[in-house]
Amino acid sequence: MKMEKLYTFLLFSLLLAVASFQVRSLTLTPSLNDDVLGLIVFKADIQDPTLKLSTWKEDDDTPCNWNGVKCNPRLNRVTELLDGFSLSGRVGRGLLQLKFLRKLSLAKNNLSGTISPSLVNLESLRIIDLSENSVSGFIPDDSFKQCGALKSVYLANNIFSDKIPGTLGSCATLVNIDLSDLGFEWFEVPDEIGSRLLLRSIDFSWNSFSGPVPQTMQKLSLCSYLNLSMNSFSGDFPEWFGEMESLESLDLSVNNFSGQVPDSIGKLKSLKVLNFSANGLIESLPASMENNVDLLALNFSQNLMTGELPGWIFNSENKVGANMDNVNSISLGPSLQKIQVLDLSQNLFSGVLSFDTGALSSLKLLNLSRNSLVGPIPGTIGELTALDVLDLSRNQLNGSIPTEIGGACSLKDLRLNANILNGKIPTSIENCTFLRIISHNKLSSPIPAEIGKLSNLENVDLSFNSLTGTLPKQLANLPHLLSFNISHNNLRGELPAGIFFNTISPTAVSGNPLLCGSAVNKSCPAVLPKPIVLNPNTTADSISGELPPNVGHKRIVLSISALIAIGAAAFIVVGVIAITVLNLRVKSSTSRSAAPLTxxxxxxxxxxxxxxxxxxxxxxxxxxxxxxxxxxxxxxxxxxxxxxxxxxxxxxxxxxxxxxxxxxxxxxxxxxxxxxxxxxxxxxxxxxxxxxxxxxxxxxxxxxxxxxxxxVSGGSLHKHLHEGSSGNYLSWHDRFRIILGTAKSLAHLHQLNIIHYNIKSSNVLIDGSGEPKLGDFGLARLLPMLDRYVLSSKIQSALGYMAPEFACRTVKITEKCDVYGFGVLVMEVVTGKRPVEYMEDDVVVLCDMVRGALEEGRVEECVDGRLQGKFPVEEAIPVMKLGLICTSQVPSNRPYMGEVIKILELIRCPSEGQEDSG
The missing domain is CATH 3.30.200.20 (Phosphorylase Kinase; domain 1)
Incomplete structure (x- = not known):
């Protein structure tokens, strides 16, 4: 009935517009009914759950006062349509009526449908932004054939198929284009893109583009931003990138580029951000890059670079140490005066590390982990006063931690684990008052009490060292402590008091046989006062220092408390002797039976x-x-x-x-x-x-x-999600850590060719530090008669996690069935709902519920209500989308767990790349 009324109104409006055309044409004020008509037609295809379009009334003469609408004050015509209204539905043809529309911005909604070429070709349109929606289908080839004066196209994070239309190259006025995360698969970027000489910003990231980068792009001399990350581009690193002289940000990370970085990169004098991580680049960085003096962030992590650290960053000098013959020393040069982020981790760099830090006063992150660096950590590290993160883990550094490290007073994250460092933890570390994470290895001596002054500490890992002595009581004063791992040391005595150490995981303190307390299930020896011994014949004189007259008789009378103490001690001694005798008999009997333990x-x-x-x-x-x-x-x-x-x-x-x-x-x-x-x-x-x-x-x-x-003391993930009280729930930080940790455990098993088969929340356990531990793996190796039907019948509790290929004999069972179960687990963690829930008259399958919500633009509503908005939408929604991808019905469409980890790390830290967390 509503639709009939709407169509009647639209027909009436159209007839009215035609009938009044002659009258309106006599005035200088253009018809407003076209704009009202177009927007009302657009609204008819839209769901508006937050009532942001409630001001859009069909009886109004003008839409210029409507919410989200801007008009030209002279013409009284709609020129801008704005975004962020949580709308869903289809992008209809009503917008074609807005003949003076210059900016169409409907980003961050949940709109669907396909894009009409006529919309892109509106003569007045300058900017179209439909990013972060659910617009699907394909972009017609003629979409940009007559694009008028179109300058900016933002279509990122939708679900298009097919390829980039070739007519995009015919838009001579294009300045900005963002086609990232669109699902384009295995197509090359069209050569025509290089003919749009006005382009300043290009983002094709998060697709599956393959082949070489079009050489025609070297003509884009005005382009300042180019992002081709997360694709499958291959071949040697293009030399011609150096011709794009206006580049300020260049991101080619997570591709298949190989070969050396060419000298031509040094021509990019305006370059500020350079990210070539996760490729197959070899050798080192060219010396010509010392000309890139405006660099703010440099990331070449996860490549195959060898030799010494690049000389233009780490100025090489031939300093041969007493025990380091033929090894060059490295010192930081003056080239990077503005650098804030420097990441060369996970390569094959070698050499002795030393710092000449005078020109690096702006450095905030330095990551040289997972290389083959040797020698001690130089004391000049303390001159990096702006440094937030220092990661030198997984190298071969030796010697002690320099006391000068206290000069790096801004440190928040210090990672030195998996080296061969020894000596003491310097007390000067108390100056690093912002420190949140600290990680060491191969250290000795007691833990300094000064660590108790680091009130911002959240995570501490001092495991597998040779630390001695007792734990400082000051550790109980750390209010933000989340994890504290001191396992496998030589520590002794009682754990500090307080809630944290009373509930610490036993694994975090294991391997210290002399520690005592509830966490190690070992009572501490009581410290009792010595019994009072008095002589009743003692006089005041004797108390004053003179000997009593009967001292030669050695007459001593014990107090009642002393007698009780002696009696208790005697009873304990008798008990110990009796138990010892019994143990000896048992051991003797066991030895005679020739079975050590049966x-x-x-x-x-x-x-x-x-x-x-x-x-x-x-x-x-x-x-x-x-x-x-x-x-x-x-x-x-x-x-x-x-x-x-x-x-x-x-x-x-x-x-x-x-x-x-x-x-x-x-x-x-x-x-x-x-x-x-x-x-x-x-x-x-x-x-x-x-x-x-x-x-x-x-x-x-x-x-x-x-x-x-x-x-594992913390219980199962299932218990935390479905059996906890409403006031005790997992935070978003906890949930993300559980998802990422579980992904890492599965990836490790798959590297060993082990399929878990039984992924479910009850098999994910949480330790005292909040880290997940996946259990119950390897049954297929122990039980060779297991087949998919035995598994299906045995793992009834895994209902909802089972991949569809278990029901088909002809489909091979691979690690992709684990990926499916992981995808369900991801959605369970984010939503707080079980994989299958039985209602009174319905059965709700979690995958179907989330998929339907995504299609209807309600995916944010699926997040566990107990989080009450305390979660980042920019992380939660991509994580749920990743879960849906993992639960694809076709196994080959599911990602490998290694790829899942990369995606999760990029979701958590999109601006910092893939930070080492292991």
Whole structure:
């Protein structure tokens, strides 16, 4: 009924316009009905949930007072249509009525449909911005055939198909063009783009363009911004880039370029931002680049560059150290006076590191990690007073951390891990009051109390060093501490007081046998006052220093408290002796039975040794501690952590105080022979990754198989998402970290040719630092009789995570089935909803819900309501879109997990590239 009224109104308006044409043509004021008519027709195809278009009334004589509309005050005609109204629906033909429209800006809505060529070819149109919508279909070849005076085209982040229309090259007036993230696949950029000599800004990033970059682009002498990142461009690095003399920002990252960086780059005197990361570039950077004196950011990370650090940045001098024959020393030269970001990480650079920092007062980020640099860290590092981030991790640096580092008072992130540094942590670090993250390796001596003054500290990793002494009590004063890893050192004594250290993960303090406290499940020895001993015959004189007359008899009378203390001590001594005797008998009996530690298969766990043929031996990869004191816990339902398709998991405590998780497999008929089981489980035990649950041992008999894993204290992701209280929920920062960490764990497994098969939120555990750890991997190696049908029946709890190829025998099962499950997990983490939810009369599948919301422009509404707007939309929506891509029905359309990690890192830090987080 509404549509009939609307059409009646439109017909009436059209007839009225024709009937009054003669009258209106006699005046100088043009007809406003065309604009009203066009905008009302446009509104008819639009959903407006926030009522931003409520001022658009069909009875108005003019739209110039409508929300989002701007008019030329002289002509009283619509010239601008503005964006940001959360609209959805289709871009209809009503806009064609706006004959004086100069700027059409409908960005950041959820509009769909296709673009009419007539809209682009409006004679008056100067700017068209439809970026960040859901406009689909293809861009017709004739879209830009008669583009009039069009200067700026922004169509980024839509879902177009096909290719860039060749007629784009016929727009002689084009100045700015952004066609990034459009889904263009495997097409080359048209050569005609180089004939638009007025172009100043070009963005073709986040597509799948292949082949070489068109050489005609060298003619674009006015172009100041060129972004071709995240594509598949290949071939040697083009020499002709140096001819684009106006370039200020050049981004060719994440492509397949090879060869050397040409000398011609040095011609770009106006260059400010240069990003060539994640390609296949070799050798080093040319010396001609010292002419790029206006550089603010330089990123050549993740390439194959070799030799010494580039001399025009690190001015080479032949300084041969006593133990470093034939190795050049490196010192920072004066070329980069304005540089703020310098990233040469993940290459093959070598040489001794030294800094001449006088010309680098503006440097905020320096990342030289994952190279082969040697020698000590020079003290002149302290002269970088503006430095926020210093990452020298994963090199071969030695010596101690210089005390001068305290001069870098702006440091927020210090990463020196995976080197061979030794010595002390300098107390001068207290001057780095903004420090949030600190990471070291191979250090000794106590942790200085001055670290307790770094009130902004959030993450500390001092693991795998040789630190000694007790932990400073001042650490309890750090209000923002999120993680504190001191595992595998020689620390002793009690953990600091406070909520954080009372709840710290046991893995974060493990490997320090002399530490005590609840986190290590070891009580600290009580410090009792010495008993008071008094002589009742003592006089005031004796107290004043004179000996009593009966001192020769040595008569001492004990107080009541002293007697109680002695009695308690005697009782403890007797108990210790009795326990020692019992232990000796047990050990003697065990040794006579010729079985170091055995469990009866019939009774599952027996304290008594047996020589039964069905008995087995517990094997721990780090030794064979006696767990008989905790074995009875497996028979106690209170210690059960959960059950899955392949067995139950229990928590138990080893005699050495370690807490472990034991999975009791209930698929005995599918288990390999003992030798095969042993061989495969030992392979799994060697897998080490910070985001994977470590396998610590196993137990095998023909009828009972156990897997011993590290115990992760924080519980499962499923529990945090679906069983927590409304006031205790994961923040967006936590959720993103869980998604990225899980992606890294899967990528590591896939590198080892291991398919997980069972991705779900209950298999992602959260440690005390908030880091995810993926468990339950490798079952396919242990259970060779598993096929897709056994898996489908066993993993009922994974309903909603299973890739569609499990239902088809003819489709090969690959790591892409893990990618599908990961995609579902991503959407579960962002939305807080289960993969499948059963309503009273309906079943809601999470993938379908998010996909439908995306098509309708409501994807932001899918984010977990408990976040209450406390999340960055620019991260949440791309993450959900990535989840949908991972759940493509066709396995080949899903990305590899390595690609997923790159995309996530770019989503989190689009301006900083791929920051090393490992």
């Amino acid at each position: 469990f009866s298969a019939g009774e599952e766990f027996s304290r008594s040794p047996t020589t039964d043929a069905n008995s087995g031996k517990l094997v721990m990869f780090s030794g064979e501690p006696d767990i008989s004191t905790g074995a009875h816990a497996l028979l106690n339902k209170d210690c059960e952590l959960g059950r899955g398709g392949f067995g139950a998991v229990y928590r138990t405590v080893l005699q050495d105080g370690r807490t472990v998780a034991i999975k009791k497999l209930t698929v005995s008929s599918l288990v390999k022979s003992q030798e095969e089981f042993k061989r495969e489980v030992k392979k799994l035990g060697k897998i080490s990754h910070p985001n994977l649950v470590a396998l610590e041992g196993y137990y095998w008999t023909p009828s009972l198989q156990l897997l011993i894993s590290e115990f």
